[in-house]
Amino acid sequence: MGVGRSYSVALLGLNGYIVEVEADIGQTLPSFVILGLPDAALNEAKERIRSAAQNSGIPLSRRKITANLIPASLPKRGSGFDLAITMAVLRAAGDIRSTEGTVFISELGLDGRLRPVRGILPAVMAAVQAGHPEIVVAQANVAEAELVPGALVRGYKTLARLAFDFGADPQDLALDYDPADGDVAGDQDVGAAVVPDLRDVSGQGDARRALEVAAAGAHHVLLCGLPGAGKTMLAERLPGLLPDLGDREAMEVTAIHSLSAVHVDSVQLLRRPPFENPHHSATAAAIIGGGSGLPRPGAASRAHRGVLFLDEAPEYERRVLDALRQPLESGELVIHRSAGTAAYPARFQLVLAANPCPCGKATGKGVDCTCTPVMRRRYFGRMSGPLLDRVDIQLQVERVSLADFGQSGAEEDTATVAGRVHAARSRQRERLGSFGMETNSQVPGRVLRGELRLPSATTKILDTSLERGILTARGYDRVLRLAWTLADLGHRDQPHSDDIGQALGLRQAVAAA
Numbered sequence: 001m002g003v004g005r006s007y008s009v010a011l012l013g014l015n016g017y018i019v020e021v022e023a024d025i026g027q028t029l030p031s032f033v034i035l036g037l038p039d040a041a042l043n044e045a046k047e048r049i050r051s052a053a054q055n056s057g058i059p060l061s062r063r064k065i066t067a068n069l070i071p072a073s074l075p076k077r078g079s080g081f082d083l084a085i086t087m088a089v090l091r092a093a094g095d096i097r098s099t100e101g102t103v104f105i106s107e108l109g110l111d112g113r114l115r116p117v118r119g120i121l122p123a124v125m126a127a128v129q130a131g132h133p134e135i136v137v138a139q140a141n142v143a144e145a146e147l148v149p150g151a152l153v154r155g156y157k158t159l160a161r162l163a164f165d166f167g168a169d170p171q172d173l174a175l176d177y178d179p180a181d182g183d184v185a186g187d188q189d190v191g192a193a194v195v196p197d198l199r200d201v202s203g204q205g206d207a208r209r210a211l212e213v214a215a216a217g218a219h220h221v222l223l224c225g226l227p228g229a230g231k232t233m234l235a236e237r238l239p240g241l242l243p244d245l246g247d248r249e250a251m252e253v254t255a256i257h258s259l260s261a262v263h264v265d266s267v268q269l270l271r272r273p274p275f276e277n278p279h280h281s282a283t284a285a286a287i288i289g290g291g292s293g294l295p296r297p298g299a300a301s302r303a304h305r306g307v308l309f310l311d312e313a314p315e316y317e318r319r320v321l322d323a324l325r326q327p328l329e330s331g332e333l334v335i336h337r338s339a340g341t342a343a344y345p346a347r348f349q350l351v352l353a354a355n356p357c358p359c360g361k362a363t364g365k366g367v368d369c370t371c372t373p374v375m376r377r378r379y380f381g382r383m384s385g386p387l388l389d390r391v392d393i394q395l396q397v398e399r400v401s402l403a404d405f406g407q408s409g410a411e412e413d414t415a416t417v418a419g420r421v422h423a424a425r426s427r428q429r430e431r432l433g434s435f436g437m438e439t440n441s442q443v444p445g446r447v448l449r450g451e452l453r454l455p456s457a458t459t460k461i462l463d464t465s466l467e468r469g470i471l472t473a474r475g476y477d478r479v480l481r482l483a484w485t486l487a488d489l490g491h492r493d494q495p496h497s498d499d500i501g502q503a504l505g506l507r508q509a510v511a512a513a
Contacts, residue, residue, distance in 0.1 A: 004091030006099040008084035009123040013342030016126020023088035026064035036069030039077040056112035056160040057173040079107035080117040097167035103127045106138045112159040114138035121258040124148045195240040199413040215241035216424035217440040217485030220350040225397030227360045231353040235309045240414040242273045273306035280315035295335035301344035313352040314382040328390045424488040440484045445477040
């Protein structure tokens with residue numbers, strides 16, 4: 001007997017760290033101790049491991065077992081360490097051959113089955129990057145683990161079969177136990193989501209054009225209008241206009257959803273931009289991320305590379321809305337908790353929808369509206385000025401007329417508009433590639449006023465708005481970004497004064513309404 005070793009992965013946010021698992025069998029009274037900052041779920045692994053080993057035909061030693069998870073200062077959480085601890089203990093007892101170099105990530109059932117866990121994709125990515133390409137996971141996690149280039153993945157259903165492949169004596173192993181696929185969670189066909197078509201939106205020519213501009217330049221949007229005007233329909237169709245995710249972006253998005261998945265066996269490589277639509281009663285932890293222990297990703301991170309839609313935006317708590325200001329600028333959320341700090345990417349398109357007043361009947365002329373001017377200002381004021389200043393497009397969505405219904409079905413479909421968006425995005429990548437950027441929404445002010453500076457005659461109306469205090473410096477830059485997107489959609493090398501005027505109108509439509 002000696003010290004047995006194996007490896008696993010600890011996740012802090014999307015960052016994974018190799019954990020070396022040491023196991024020692026002492027000469028004292030029976031006990032099982034796990035060291036290295038385990039959480040409650042990991043501490044419970046002791047009973048799961050004993051039962052799983054017993055029912056697999058390789059019972060653990062009745063002496064004192066000590067498992068040490070290195071580095072000891074790194075918090076460890078979850079049941080994904082079950083298998084690594086088991087293999088290290090079996091190696092210390094001499095029941096199997098060396099496990100060093102192999103990473104084990106799986107939960108154990110009491111009957112010896114290997115069960116899938118969340119976060120397999122970022123964990124395997126971290127293992128491969130750390131020089132440990134040999135990975136053992138539950139059979140149900142194999143498809144997800146194999147998404148990582150360079151990973152040498154082996155999947156197992158039972159601990160007995162795994163122990164046999166690592167040299168355990170087959171005479172005692174319960175190798176005849178082969179659970180049915182229905183008993184062990186396996187890959188599920190989650191199906192393809194049905195993408196709503198833009199053709200379903202009757203009329204709303206200005207809003208449809210604004211949505212196209214938003215998709216082309218990855219701009220944030222505020223839609224303000226009467227109930228039933230089509231704000232939600234428009235927002236739900238924005239993801240369909242966005243291009244497919246590239247390989248790197250798809251891995252980022254899938255890794256986040258792997259951590260958040262309710263069904264740990266249904267994670268697939270996500271090629272389409274995600275769409276998150278949290279209820280207005282959602283807490284800051286639900287939208288930004290957090291929770292007890294190590295922080296978990298919220299809706300803002302799950303919307304990474306996609307769309308975060310906040311319907312009835314003034315009904316959200318103001319502190320929840322203001323918490324979005326930082327990721328809108330940086331594209332990242334850093335969440336601090338007592339158990340550790342986690343960083344999650346959060347580069348999403350924000351779409352806010354709001355009624356013009358609490359009763360929702362204000363039409364600009366006050367017809368049928370029961371709200372006082374003070375009530376209207378207080379209601380809309382729940383969205384702070386600094387937040388709205390970060391929203392590029394602020395559009396008044398008008399009531400749909402009877403004539404618009406008569407034209408139903410004559411509008412362009414999603415595929416047609418998405419083709420123009422794709423062409424505009426291609427122009428942006430060609431122009432901004434040397435700056436390390438992909439869309440106009442990412443261009444900083446120093447570039448807009450430097451290498452991409454426009455003639456003063458073109459920006460005259462914009463300069464006047466800044467001097468009069470109508471625009472802030474941030475708003476000035478955002479109008480320029482919108483103008484560049486309009487030029488890209490028009491296949492022009494740079495914006496004209498008309499583009500500046502249209503961009504300024506898109507940003508100030510709500511204020512003017």
